[in-house]
Each structure stands twice: as structure tokens, then as C-alpha cells.
């Protein structure tokens with residue numbers, strides 16, 4: 009259903025679908041339509057023009073009814089093309105699945121064979137096959153199927169290799185399944201969509217190729233009509249009686265166009281990216297649609313967020329990923345944002361520089377003040393100028409930020425030159441200096457390395473060097489050490505800590521690790537379901553959490569040095585942000601929830617001199633807030 | 636009673652630079668010959684950094700990878716064929732990524748049926764009863780059975796993975812980073828569930844993780860892996876509290892802990908040794924502050940130090956260090 013809806017969104021594909029349906033329907037109905045016998049010759053009536061009496065489309069050089077031949081020919085061409093596509097897909101997919109699943113030597117031998125087949129120009133190969141087997145429609149079908157097998161084999165092999173290494177295949181083995189059973193029940197169902205896509209995009213060409221062989225007299229044999237042979241027979245009368253060529257020619261054109269449009273539509277509709285609604289090209293900055301008055305700058309933060317709200321509009325649902333966040337960071341300060349997956353940490357960070365993908369992202373309210381200037385809704389040029397220059401990001405996966413085909417030096421140089429006019433040699437010297445500052449050993453040589461030549465920890469340090477390239481004032485680091493080993497993580501944290509002390513950098517550090525927050529951050533904000541539930545000096549909060557969520561989250565985390573023990577879990581799951589409950593979002597999991605917690609919005613209110621909390625029944629009395 | 640699991644000189648070398656015919660050009664020693672014993676009902680934690688051979692070891696234990704050398708004994712009986720079906724009834728595996736360990740095109744019921752049908756040959760009625768029993772044990776509702784994997788959260792999917800492993804009725808479970816893909820609040824739910832199941836069914840666990848705190852919280856004993864070898868093994872409460880091997884000390888010092896000041900415990904470059912070109916002597920030598928000439932000359936072997944802790948080091952740390 010949703011597949012058809014996606015398909016019908018694509019006008020051209022829909023047109024293709026309608027045309028193809030009509031053609032296929034007519035082809036199916038041909039035997040019961042009141043048509044004259046297509047093969048009966050009547051030389052007295054030869055070359056009648058279209059629209060003449062008793063011959064709607066005229067007759068050919070032997071006086072056979074063209075309309076009838078066209079219908080029967082179309083029927084045959086479609087059947088042969090379809091059969092060839094099915095045969096090629098089945099055999100090709102079987103080869104691809106076996107090669108991809110078993111890998112190693114089996115794969116090598118099979119794929120070398122396929123490569124050899126692919127090495128021939130393929131119409132030549134088809135001709136050679138027909139020459140060997142003799143002309144005839146069945147042989148033409150075999151030839152067309154054979155030349156298309158390598159295409160399917162290659163495609164399906166690639167997909168199968170990916171699936172064969174999935175964990176569920178290992179799991180199936182451990183459940184005692186044989187290889188044959190695993191192929192049939194685990195692998196094949198997952199490659200079928202790919203086979204369908206490959207088929208829908210190639211069947212048109214296969215019909216064309218069959219017609220080509222018939223045109224050359226190698227396919228269907230007289231008097232039997234298919235579109236190719238009709239065209240071939242009409243060749244000699246091309247000038248004198250063009251209608252005999254035009255009729256089958258137009259049909260071929262219509263069929264191939266319609267199938268290809270439809271095939272592209274099918275391919276797009278099956279593409280999972282489209283299902284999420286990300287059909288259109290993303291905009292350069294996040295869309296802004298603020299209705300409430302824009303908050304004024306406040307406080308002495310170099311970067312401060314006020315009531316920031318970011319939503320994702322997917323179909324008819326609205327996900328309130330960030331539901332009003334207030335944050336502020338001063339030069340030289342490190343602010344931690346901690347929370348579980350999906351709590352809105354990343355979206356908050358990306359909203360600051362308008363990096364949330366739009367559609368579906370929309371900033372619906374609030375302001376982000378950088379030195380008093382509002383960045384939300386700022387022109388793209390302003391943001392582009394600030395991005396990477398004054399405010400830089402470090403992401404979790406350094407590979408995602410580094411281009412695999414350029415050396416890290418080239419990328420650093422580009423980062424520098426895109427914001428500052430410097431000569432390449434100066435920029436290169438600066439790049440080396442940057443690599444040294446993030447303690448990459450032997451920076452002069454490493455600058456010419458490609459990203460894949462470095463370890464994960466080194467790449468992350470290059471990521472930090474990129475962020476530092478233009479001496480930014482603010483660094484936003486989104487889980488920069490989560491993917492790293494503890495020993496490497498310790499080094500990177502120490503490095504960031506030094507940098508902010510030496511250069512007075514302001515750092516916003518996103519993490520889900522209390523240990524990291526404790527070691528690096530001056531202040532911490534705890535996020536839950538898109539909002540900050542507690543904020544304040546790190547020590548005070550970690551020593552005496554006031555919000556029930558913070559307290560329970562901390563109790564879940566085992567800490568090194570406490571030995572074997574039972575952990576306190578939080579029952580249930582965080583709420584989905586498109587269906588937030590009224591009142592406190594944590595109420596369903598909170599043992600202290602009372603009716604007042606669910607009745608209305610709870611504000612992030614002051615708690616002692618330096619802390620804030622969004623709860624009406626804190627875990628500790630206010631007097632202990634500065635513990 | 637014999638040990639639940641006994642590994643003798645188990646090793647794995649992966650060929651590198653395969654050729655179409657003939658022997659490969661070189662080999663990477665992912666796991667060096669190692670011997671370990673796991674007692675009945677014990678949880679053995681295995682820690683180590685990425686690339687140290689944790690998952691290779693785990694996959695050998697369940698028969699997904701044939702070992703290059705060595706032997707695996709379960710309950711005193713050697714398992715000398717690499718047929719996963721034979722392994723499957725004795726030892727099962729819980730995967731790191733809960734979602735990708737479930738086939739997206741099968742319902743949970745089909746997924747649960749597989750081990751019951753193929754390992755135990757149960758008929759439909761017996762399967763339904765057994766699934767109900769297991770689902771009750773892992774706190775999953777039976778209405779989930781007709782849904783597809785993508786409809787579940789990570790924590791629920793991991794419960795399903797655990798349920799599948801239980802269905803095989805194996806006594807030993809290899810838990811390969813079972814909670815590292817989960818959120819902390821859910822992680823605790825799954826760890827507690829694992830502890831309950833162990834009690835209830837008398838299971839033996841091998842718990843692999845890179846998170847020292849989690850390993851310490853769930854394990855009886857811990858083995859520390861470095862570059863394919865066990866460098867230290869001992870009771871969980873001692874290994875990190877009083878490390879004997881310099882590498883264990885480095886790991887313990889690097890873990891971020893609330894209330895401990897930030898300090899990079901290691902000034903040197905933390906590159907792991909190149910597996911294609913392994914160093915002579917102790918593999919940790921280049922990073923080790925205590926290294927001497929002896930360490931370059933020979934590979935230290937795992938020896939009992941004190942308090943039933945063993946470490947592979949020529950200059951082990953003492954309590955006073």
C-alpha cells in the first residue's frame with residue numbers, strides 16, 4: 009500500500025505504470041479480440057494504408073493485417089522479454105547468492121567466470137550464442153538471458169556478501185540450520201527486493217535486445233510476428249510504405265519508455281531513504297518557523313541557547329526532538345550535556361549552527377545567541393562564515409568528517425583556506441603545527457597520510473585538529489570519544505582539557521558517560537525527552553543529584569572499583585517524542601510521581617544558588633544543593 | 636565435577652593476502668595460543684581494547700570459526716568438529732548488535748522456532764509451550780511473537796536475542812558485548828535479567844566487554860586480553876583494584892571514574908602493535924613504563940602471582956606500586 013503510494017507520487021512512473029498496464033492488458037486479451045489471423049497472407053491487399061477498411065493499421069508487404077500482427081507481436085515480445093528477464097534474474101541471482109554466501113575460492117572462481125563474460129561486448133556475445141545454437145525465438149531468448157546473467161550475478165553477489173556477514177546469519181548457524189536452509193530462509197528473502205529492482209530496471213532493455221535479434225532475423229522466424237521481426241520485414245519498404253515500420257517501432261518505443269520510467273519509479277519507491285520522507289534535497293541550513301517572539305540575549309555566555317525548540321515533521325507526525333532548551337557557555341568553560349539515546353542531545357547541538365537536515369527538521373522557536381547575535385534564521389552566508397571558523401564541531405565518527413580520498417594534510421589545508429586567505433605552503437605549515445598540537449607523533453610525515461592509514465584514535469585527533477584549524481572560540485563535541493578505547497579516550501579528554509585552559513575555548517561536550525562528565529566538565533545539563541531536567545555545577549550534581557531521573561540514571565551505571573553487585577535499573581523506556589505526556593515526561597518511570605506531576609508543564613526552576621531543576625519533588629532538600 | 640569449559644592452547648591465525656590457489660602470503664595471529672578454564676556456574680569476564688581478539692575468541696568458542704590450533708572441552712568432553720549445530724546445544728552466543736542479530740524479514744516466532752526445531756526437533760505444540768516458558772523467563776510478552784524485529788527497541792531486541800540463546804538449552808552462554816549497544820538505563824535491566832537467568836537455569840557465562848566497570852560488576856573472574864594473549868586473569872574484585880600487569884593498570888587508570896581527576900595516564904603513542912609484524916618479546920613493551928631488556932628477549936608466560944591472580948609479565952606490579 010505505502011509502496012503504491014510512493015510510486016504514485018512519481019508522476020512519470022505513474023504514467024509508465026498506466027501505459028504498461030494497458031499494453032499488458034491488450035496483450036493478454038489478444039486471443040479473444042476479434043482480430044484477423046496475423047499470419048494469413050493476401051497479396052492482393054498488400055501495403056494498405058492505415059485507417060483503411062478492414063485494416064485499422066493497414067497491411068504489410070504480404071497483405072497481413074498490421075493491427076493483428078502488432079497485437080500478437082507485442083504479446084510475443086513481452087512474453088519473451090519477461091521470460092528472459094526472469095531467467096536471467098533467477099540464474100544470475102542464484103550464482104550471485106552462492107558466490108557471495110560461500111566467499112573465498114568459490115566466489116573467486118565464479119566471479120572470474122562472470123568477469124570474463126562481462127568482458128565481451130554483449131551484443132557480440134548474444135550474436136555468438138545465437139550463431140552457435142542456430143536462429144529461433146527460443147535461442148534468442150537464451151542468448152538475451154545469458155548476456156544479462158553477469159549483471160544480476162554481480163549485483164546480487166554484492167548484496168549477499170553484506171547479508172552473509174550479518175549477525176543473524178551466524179545466529180541461524182548456531183540454531184543448527186544447514187547452509188542450504190540459511191540461504192533459502194535467511195539470505196534470499198533479504199535479496200529479493202534487490203532482484204526486483206534490478207529486474208524492473210533491465211526488463212525494458214531485454215525486450216529491446218530480443219527485438220534486435222529478431223530484427224536481424226535471428227529471433228522469431230516467419231511467419232510468426234514479434235516486434236523485432238516486424239520491423240525487420242518492413243525494412244525494405246521503409247521509404248515507400250513507412251507505416252509498416254512506424255507501427256512496430258512506435259510500440260517498441262512506448263513499451264521500453266514505459267517500462268524504464270516504471271522501473272525507475274519502483275527503484276525509488278523501494279529505496280528506504282524515501283520512506284522516511286527525505287525525498288527532496290536538504291536545504292543548506294535548517295528551516296526556521298518561529299511564531300513566538302524571539303528571546304533577547306541574556307547573561308555573559310559567548311554562546312547561549314534560549315528556549316530552543318527543534319521538531320521533525322515526518323508525514324503527519326511531529327517529533328519534538330528539542331522542546332525548549334536553555335544553555336549557556338562561557339569562554340574557557342566546559343559544559344556537559346548528558347542523556348540517553350534519543351534525548352535530543354545531538355539535535356540540540358546541530359540546531360546551533362543550523363545543521364539539522366531540513367526537511368524534516370524545523371526550528372520552531374527560541375534563539376541561539378553568539379556574542380549577542382541571533383544565529384537562528386541568520387542568512388546562510390553568515391552561518392557558513394561562522395561554521396568551522398568561530399564555532400567548530402567534532403563528531404563521534406571521525407571517518408564521517410574526513411574524506412577518504414584526500415590526505416589529512418590536504419583536508420586541513422582546505423579547512424584553513426576556506427576561511428582565511430593564505431598561501432598553500434603557509435597553510436601546510438599550519439596543518440603540521442595543528443597535528444603537533446593534538447600530539448600526533450611525527451606530524452611532518454603523518455600530514456601526508458590518508459585517513460584509512462591512521463588508527464581510530466589518531467583520526468579522532470585529526471578531527472580535533474580540523475576543529476581547531478581556525479582557532480574557534482566554541483567547540484561543540486558530540487560524543488567524540490564514545491567509539492574509542494579507554495586508553496585513547498583518556499588521551500583525547502586530556503587534550504581537550506588542555507586546549508580549553510590554554511586557549512580559553514568554550515566547549516559543549518555531549519556524552520552519556522558520567523565518568524567523562526565528572527572529569528572534564530565544569531557544569532552539566534541532564535537531558536530527558538528533549539528537555540533539560542537538571543543543570544548546574546558538575547560536582548554538586550554528581551554528589552547530590554536532585555532530579556529523580558538523574559539520581560536513577562547514576563544508580564544504573566556501574567562504577568569501577570565497587571566490585572560485583574546488583575544494579576539499579578530504571579523500569580520502562582523513555583517516551584517517544586511525538587507523543588509526550590502532559591506534565592513531567594519522566595512521570596511514568598518515576599516512583600514519586602503524583603497527580604500534580606502530570607497535570608501541567610513543569611518549569612526548569614532555580615534550585616539553590618547555582619542549580620536548576622525541572623521537578624516538583626526533588627530528591628534532596630534545597631539546603632543540600634551546594635553539597 | 637569437571638570444568639564447564641576448558642580451552643587448551645586455542646589459537647587463531649587469519650591468512651592475509653589470499654591467492655586463488657596455493658598458500659596465503661602471510662598470517663595474522665588474532666589469538667595466540669591460550670588456555671583458560673571456566674568453572675560450572677561461573678561468570679568469566681573478558682576485557683581488552685578493540686582489535687585484541689575478543690570476538691575472534693568468542694566466535695571460536697561457539698564454532699563459528701575453526702581454531703587454528705588447540706582444543707575446546709565442554710563438561711570434560713572435547714568438541715573436535717566445528718559443526719555449529721553440535722556446539723549450539725552446549726554453548727550459545729548473544730550478539731553485540733541486538734537488531735542486526737535478528738533477521739528483519741522473520742517474525743519473532745519464526746526466529747524463536749529455529750533453535751527448537753533444528754537443534755531439538757520439537758513439534759509445533761512443544762515449541763509453543765517452550766517459547767511461552769522462555770518468554771516468561773525473560774519478561775517478554777507473548778504478543779510480541781507475531782511482530783517483526785524493527786518494531787522493537789534495542790533493549791527488547793536484546794531480550795529476544797537472549798531468549799533465542801536460552802531456547803537452544805545450552806548451559807554456557809557467550810555474551811559478546813551484550814549491553815554496549817544499549818542505553819545505560821536499559822543496560823542495567825538487561826544485566827539484571829542475565830543475573831536472574833543464571834541463577835534460575837544454572838548457566839555459565841563468558842562476558843566480553845570493553846567496559847571495565849560493567850565487567851567488574853557482573854564477573855566472578857576477569858581475564859585481560861592484549862594483542863591476542865591473556866596478560867592477566869584473576870578474581871574480578873582484585874584484577875582492577877590491584878593490577879599485577881602494567882597493561883591492566885593502564886586500563887584501570889584510563890577508565891573515567893567520578894571523583895578522580897583527569898589525567899592522561901599514558902604519554903606515549905598508544906598504537907597497538909602491528910599484527911602483521913609482531914614485536915619480539917612482550918607485546919606491551921613499547922607502551923610499558925616498566926620494560927627492561929629482559930622484556931625484549933622473551934615472551935612472558937602467564938604465571939600465578941598472588942591471591943590466585945596470574946599475570947604474564949617479567950616485572951609484575953606489587954601492591955605497593
Ligand SMILES: Nc1ncnc2c1ncn2[C@@H]1O[C@H](COP(=O)(O)OP(=O)(O)OP(=O)(O)O)[C@@H](O)[C@H]1O
Pocket residue numbers: 320322327328329347348349350351352353354355356365368520585
Ligand atoms: N532526521 C530525523 N527525522 C526524524 N526524527 C529524528 C531525526 N533525527 C533525530 N530524530 C529524533 O529526534 C530525537 C532526538 O534525537 P538525537 O539524535 O538528538 O538524540 P541523542 O540524544 O543525540 O541520542 P544519542 O545518544 O543516540 O546520540 C529522537 O527521538 C530521534 O528519533
Ligand code: SF4
Pocket residue numbers: 555556557592593594595596598599600601602605610622623624625626
Ligand atoms: S516532577 Fe514528579 S514525576 Fe517528574 S521527576 Fe519530579 S517527582 Fe518524578
Ligand code: SF4
Pocket residue numbers: 880881882917918919920921923924925926927930935947948949950951
Ligand atoms: S613483561 Fe616487561 S614489557 Fe611486558 S608488561 Fe611486563 S614489564 Fe612491561
Ligand SMILES: [Mg+2]
Pocket residue numbers: 353354355486
Ligand atoms: Mg547523538
